[in-house]
Amino acid sequence: MKRKRTCRHCHRLFIPVHNPQQQFCSRSKCQNVRKSAWRREKHKRDSDYRENQNQNQACKWWRKKNPEYWKHYRATHSPYTEGNRYKQRQRKQAFYKGPEPPHPNKATQFANSDALIVKISFIPKGCQQRGEVCKHTTL
Numbered sequence: 001m002k003r004k005r006t007c008r009h010c011h012r013l014f015i016p017v018h019n020p021q022q023q024f025c026s027r028s029k030c031q032n033v034r035k036s037a038w039r040r041e042k043h044k045r046d047s048d049y050r051e052n053q054n055q056n057q058a059c060k061w062w063r064k065k066n067p068e069y070w071k072h073y074r075a076t077h078s079p080y081t082e083g084n085r086y087k088q089r090q091r092k093q094a095f096y097k098g099p100e101p102p103h104p105n106k107a108t109q110f111a112n113s114d115a116l117i118v119k120i121s122f123i124p125k126g127c128q129q130r131g132e133v134c135k136h137t138t139l
């Protein structure tokens with residue numbers, strides 16, 4: 001038993017002949033609509049496809065033209081970020097220490113624990129220096 005479908009164009013019921021997914025009836029008017037819709041869709045897909053291809057090509061071409069860049073990038077990337085992190089840590093440390101570290105043990109903790117540094121970075125400006133000062137200003 002074949003299932004009837006509604007034509008997407010004329011909304012009449014029809015029995016799909018060519019494939020069960022058929023969305024238009026066999027009237028020539030509806031078939032023309034289907035064909036032009038298909039052409040539009042194909043054209044859209046094709047231009048998307050072409051664009052992608054072009055981008056891929058450009059990317060490949062660029063990499064081919066700049067092999068040194070990638071070698072250089074790979075060779076330098078991780079030391080570079082490491083260095084950056086180190087510098088950041090140095091800056092943060094200088095900031096939190098203030099004039100003198102509140103406690104020698106705490107100072108080394110600050111240097112070794114990123115989590116602690118990140119947490120402390122949210123303390124408002126007035127509270128930079130010492131815990132006692134902070135208590136007085138906030139209460």
Ligand SMILES: [Zn+2]
Binds near residue numbers: 008
């Ligand atoms: Zn139709």
